[in-house]
Amino acid sequence: MGLGMKTALAVIGLAALMGSTALAASLPTVGPIPLPAEMQIGQGSFTLPAGAIITVPAGDAQARFAASQLVDFVQRVRGVSLSVREGQGDAAVTLALAPDAPVDEAEGYVLDVAPSGIRVTARDEAGLYYGAMTVAQLLTPEGGQGDVTVPVQQIRDWPRFPWRGMMLDVARHFQPMDSVKALVDEMAAHKLNRLHLHLSDDQGWRLEIKHYPDLTRIGAWRTPPAADGKPVPERYGGFYTQDQIRDLVAYAAARHITVVPEIDMPGHAQAVMASYPKIGVTGARPKVAVDWGVNPYLYNVNEANFTFIQTVLDEVMALFPSTYIHVGGDEALKDEWKQSPKVQARMRELGLKDENALQSWFIERVGRYLADHGRRMIGWDEILEGGIPSTATIMSWRGTKGAVDAARLDHDVILSPAPTLYLDSLQSRRNDEPSGRLAIVSLADIYAYDAMPVGVDAAQAHHVLGAQGNLFTEYMMTPWHVTHAAFPRIDALAEGLWSPKDKRDWIGFLTRLPAQMARYRQLGVEAADSAFAVDFHIEDGANAALAAGSATLTLSNQANFGTIRYTTDGSAPTTASPRYEMPLSLPLPATIQAAVFSDAGLPLAAPRTYDLTPDALRTRQSGELIACPQGEMGLRIPLRADADKTAPVYNVNLFDACWVYPKARMDGVTSLTVRAARLARNYGLAHDAAKVRSHPATTPNGELVVRLDSCDGPVAATVPLPSPKTAPLQFPLTAALPAASGEHDICLMYTAPITGPLYAIGSVGLGLGH
Numbered sequence: 001m002g003l004g005m006k007t008a009l010a011v012i013g014l015a016a017l018m019g020s021t022a023l024a025a026s027l028p029t030v031g032p033i034p035l036p037a038e039m040q041i042g043q044g045s046f047t048l049p050a051g052a053i054i055t056v057p058a059g060d061a062q063a064r065f066a067a068s069q070l071v072d073f074v075q076r077v078r079g080v081s082l083s084v085r086e087g088q089g090d091a092a093v094t095l096a097l098a099p100d101a102p103v104d105e106a107e108g109y110v111l112d113v114a115p116s117g118i119r120v121t122a123r124d125e126a127g128l129y130y131g132a133m134t135v136a137q138l139l140t141p142e143g144g145q146g147d148v149t150v151p152v153q154q155i156r157d158w159p160r161f162p163w164r165g166m167m168l169d170v171a172r173h174f175q176p177m178d179s180v181k182a183l184v185d186e187m188a189a190h191k192l193n194r195l196h197l198h199l200s201d202d203q204g205w206r207l208e209i210k211h212y213p214d215l216t217r218i219g220a221w222r223t224p225p226a227a228d229g230k231p232v233p234e235r236y237g238g239f240y241t242q243d244q245i246r247d248l249v250a251y252a253a254a255r256h257i258t259v260v261p262e263i264d265m266p267g268h269a270q271a272v273m274a275s276y277p278k279i280g281v282t283g284a285r286p287k288v289a290v291d292w293g294v295n296p297y298l299y300n301v302n303e304a305n306f307t308f309i310q311t312v313l314d315e316v317m318a319l320f321p322s323t324y325i326h327v328g329g330d331e332a333l334k335d336e337w338k339q340s341p342k343v344q345a346r347m348r349e350l351g352l353k354d355e356n357a358l359q360s361w362f363i364e365r366v367g368r369y370l371a372d373h374g375r376r377m378i379g380w381d382e383i384l385e386g387g388i389p390s391t392a393t394i395m396s397w398r399g400t401k402g403a404v405d406a407a408r409l410d411h412d413v414i415l416s417p418a419p420t421l422y423l424d425s426l427q428s429r430r431n432d433e434p435s436g437r438l439a440i441v442s443l444a445d446i447y448a449y450d451a452m453p454v455g456v457d458a459a460q461a462h463h464v465l466g467a468q469g470n471l472f473t474e475y476m477m478t479p480w481h482v483t484h485a486a487f488p489r490i491d492a493l494a495e496g497l498w499s500p501k502d503k504r505d506w507i508g509f510l511t512r513l514p515a516q517m518a519r520y521r522q523l524g525v526e527a528a529d530s531a532f533a534v535d536f537h538i539e540d541g542a543n544a545a546l547a548a549g550s551a552t553l554t555l556s557n558q559a560n561f562g563t564i565r566y567t568t569d570g571s572a573p574t575t576a577s578p579r580y581e582m583p584l585s586l587p588l589p590a591t592i593q594a595a596v597f598s599d600a601g602l603p604l605a606a607p608r609t610y611d612l613t614p615d616a617l618r619t620r621q622s623g624e625l626i627a628c629p630q631g632e633m634g635l636r637i638p639l640r641a642d643a644d645k646t647a648p649v650y651n652v653n654l655f656d657a658c659w660v661y662p663k664a665r666m667d668g669v670t671s672l673t674v675r676a677a678r679l680a681r682n683y684g685l686a687h688d689a690a691k692v693r694s695h696p697a698t699t700p701n702g703e704l705v706v707r708l709d710s711c712d713g714p715v716a717a718t719v720p721l722p723s724p725k726t727a728p729l730q731f732p733l734t735a736a737l738p739a740a741s742g743e744h745d746i747c748l749m750y751t752a753p754i755t756g757p758l759y760a761i762g763s764v765g766l767g768l769g770h
């Protein structure tokens with residue numbers, strides 16, 4: 001997505017979740033994720049014998065594959081070996097397709113656990129597969145390896161929505177095929193069934209097209225900006241060959257996942273114009289974009305352009321059997337169409353009233369081509385703006401209005417509204433959160449999300465196919481970042497899309513999650529622990545603690561779940577460490593470590609350390625500063641474009657390099673030290689560029705300007721910035737401050753030219769005189 005979405009709506013209320021706790025007692029607190037539609041626990045249990053067998057019907061290759069997936073999962077998570085046999089007979093687990101299985105919903109299954117074994121029946125192969133995935137969870141309950149006992153129970157299960165998806169943006173940061181397949185594996189285990197691949201954008205084209213080899217020879221590679229200080233920037237990119245795509249499509253299909261390709265048009269297409277300039281409006285050849293956001297290049301609207309698109313789509317359709325083909329349509333800035341006499345003449349010739357109508361005509365023409373080939377077109381909700389193309393299914397990302405409008409007009413819709421289902425949104429306000437958008441979308445927020453939009457009535461509800469979580473990767477540079485963003489929020493998403501609405505229960509979900517987090521550890525999935533990690537809070541604030549020489553500390557976590565255990569002797573907390581029960585009173589200086597465990601004693605969050613030293617109490621990290629009121633565009637971005645998970649990250653406001661350290665205690669303070677950083681300024685702000693606030697500089701490289709109490713008041717200190725040519729990317733800036741006492745806001749702003757690098761603050765610490 002572009003950069004213009006307001007983040008003010010970022011904090012999503014938890015109020016919707018209140019009241020769910022009252023239901024907890026009457027709903028299952030053990031069991032699979034997503035929670036089955038119907039589940040009844042009986043008397044007794046089944047114990048998995050050594051050398052257990054799974055039987056599948058003779059000749060049913062798909063059932064055999066489902067069984068092999070179950071074997072693999074249980075081996076990797078539990079260390080227990082099962083084997084698969086075709087035919088009938090005694091078995092620990094039986095998987096069988098049965099035309100009369102007592103569940104007639106598509107993708108549904110019935111699962112019986114008796115003391116003698118587990119039996120799954122389904123009317124279709126997808127249902128049988130999902131039954132096997134549920135068995136996989138029953139055989140890997142929370143904790144430990146080896147023997148497993150499963151309570152006697154009966155499950156009848158089927159999905160609430162047919163479209164249960166994830167979108168992966170492989171254009172902004174190329175994702176290696178192994179990582180894509182790892183996501184497919186986890187989607188299948190979560191009963192998700194649509195992988196939307198965002199294959200093209202301004203910053204890269206990722207799909208081999210035989211007819212147009214330059215799309216990948218040129219369009220798959222970009223040269224990131226040199227503000228990272230490297231003398232010769234290296235090119236970045238990658239693409240998938242057609243063989244790799246065929247392999248992925250088959251890999252996903254075996255797991256009942258359809259891969260839905262997206263070729264974005266008429267905007268987000270700079271990599272196309274870099275490869276084949278004639279496809280663009282101006283005929284000029286840009287470089288593959290390095291600017292995030294919205295870039296100006298648009299497809300032309302002439303016949304040569306449609307020949308190109310249709311030829312590309314012919315190859316896309318040959319590779320992807322998906323009925324749905326996504327053609328983008330988002331954020332197409334119309335300036336180039338407005339400025340081109342030829343495009344304007346064509347628009348008039350077609351009798352179209354404006355450029356939005358021209359976009360609808362363009363998309364409709366592409367949609368008809370797809371329809372003529374037995375396919376259906378999906379577009380982002382902007383394609384509604386010029387009148388909805390008759391063939392379109394709408395993917396609603398700018399809130400839910402697009403979905404409501406389109407469903408009322410009898411079109412199918414898929415929900416993926418920003419920021420809630422944009423998984424590049426940060427999941428907590430913690431200082432250790434990696435890069436992303438500064439909207440906070442917690443695990444609870446995703447859990448509270450209901451894919452049936454308010455405003456769609458019962459008669460139109462069948463048009464709501466479902467929803468998907470979007471993994472846009474501008475700020476997720478590596479597969480590690482993507483994994484951190486996706487897990488465990490994918491669990492909340494999957495439950496929302498699969499389980500009946502009236503069965504949803506946040507507390508029950510949390511109770512089932514520790515087993516899932518343990519599975520992730522066994523499988524090597526580096527899931528985020530943001531919802532469970534300990535947050536430290538000083539009652540009365542850091543200033544009062546500094547004045548008193550001691551702190552009263554409360555420990556909590558975002559999900560308000562699990563047992564917190566802590567140490568103050570420098571050792572890592574274990575299940576034997578003291579349990580946090582009430583606020584702790586600690587004389588300064590102190591260092592506390594705390595970790596979170598489930599009821600069964602399994603780790604839910606890694607230990608976090610909190611320094612209660614006077615220096616630490618006088619220091620604020622990047623994320624603890626307040627963006628100045630003029631700004632709105634919040635991102636958390638890494639030091640370098642090629643950052644890994646250890647890279648420092650900075651909260652920035654693209655419109656104003658200005659922050660406030662609120663209520664600093666100034667008694668005895670004589671200086672402040674900023675850990676400054678110089679980042680690439682590579683953002684396509686389009687028309688919003690006019691909003692960027694420049695502060696006049698008085699020296700060539702600009703300065704850090706410090707004011708007390710207000711950002712308009714008298715200057716307390718000015719520190720010149722070092723030359724970008726010689727200074728490292730991170731550097732300290734120290735300013736002497738006039739004597740003051742009591743609490744004051746400290747306003748910090750950079751006056752560097754807005755055409756140069758983007759300066760950021762890693763932390764601000766206050767120094768005492770002697």
Ligand code: ACM
Pocket residue numbers: 001002330331380397
């Ligand atoms: C989008 O985020 N531009 C779909």
